Amino acid sequence: MISETADDVVARIDALLPQTQCTRCGYAGCQPYAAAIASGEAQINQCPPGGSATILALAELLERPAQALNPIHGEQALPRVAWIDEARCIGCARCLAPCPVDAIVGAAKYLHTILVERCTGCELCLPPCPVDCIELREGPEPAANQPALNRARFDAHGARLLHRTGERQRQLDAKKAAASRRTTEP
Numbered sequence: 001m002i003s004e005t006a007d008d009v010v011a012r013i014d015a016l017l018p019q020t021q022c023t024r025c026g027y028a029g030c031q032p033y034a035a036a037i038a039s040g041e042a043q044i045n046q047c048p049p050g051g052s053a054t055i056l057a058l059a060e061l062l063e064r065p066a067q068a069l070n071p072i073h074g075e076q077a078l079p080r081v082a083w084i085d086e087a088r089c090i091g092c093a094r095c096l097a098p099c100p101v102d103a104i105v106g107a108a109k110y111l112h113t114i115l116v117e118r119c120t121g122c123e124l125c126l127p128p129c130p131v132d133c134i135e136l137r138e139g140p141e142p143a144a145n146q147p148a149l150n151r152a153r154f155d156a157h158g159a160r161l162l163h164r165t166g167e168r169q170r171q172l173d174a175k176k177a178a179a180s181r182r183t184t185e186p
């Protein structure tokens, strides 16, 4: 029998998590929390979005007793989605990058709006908004394949940010090279 690697175990745990990347578990996202569970650093009852269903699934996978959700990490809530008061939005675009699933549409100096079918209610867009015009409202029940969709959108979001950072660095390097040529030219 082929034994599982530590990465395999982390991947199997991660596959049971809701993939909202909300950080309420105390980790930077679902995958880091999965790694912490696998290493024994974290308990299986730290994910409020997943609630009791996720705890039971993790308990079964890891053959551990189920536990109640640890209230330190928050309470399991009804599905919610973000809503932007467009009359108050100043178009600063500060909410765009923090959204792990690219559920906000907008551009600098234009009002922003939420793609309800993408929003996981993770709340990560709330703190950066300087005018507090984002609030959470009741949302639809997530579909059965929602975690997989969330994960795919999160991966695409990360790849886009990485590409943008690389592009900025290339532009900076080109500017520095041009400036250096100018100072060394006779």
Ligand code: SF4
Residues within 6 Å of the ligand: 017, 018, 019, 020, 021, 022, 023, 024, 025, 026, 027, 028, 029, 030, 031, 033, 046, 047, 048, 049, 050
């Ligand atoms: S969905 Fe659960 S596991 Fe993922 S970041 Fe939020 S609390 Fe952590």
Ligand code: SF4
Residues within 6 Å of the ligand: 081, 082, 098, 099, 100, 101, 102, 103, 104, 114, 118, 119, 120, 121, 122, 123, 124, 125, 126
């Ligand atoms: S719009 Fe806000 S609440 Fe919804 S997924 Fe994006 S960051 Fe989370």
Ligand code: SF4
Residues within 6 Å of the ligand: 084, 088, 089, 090, 091, 092, 093, 094, 095, 096, 106, 111, 112, 128, 129, 130, 131, 132, 133, 134
């Ligand atoms: S952070 Fe707030 S004010 Fe700025 S674009 Fe987003 S919703 Fe509008």
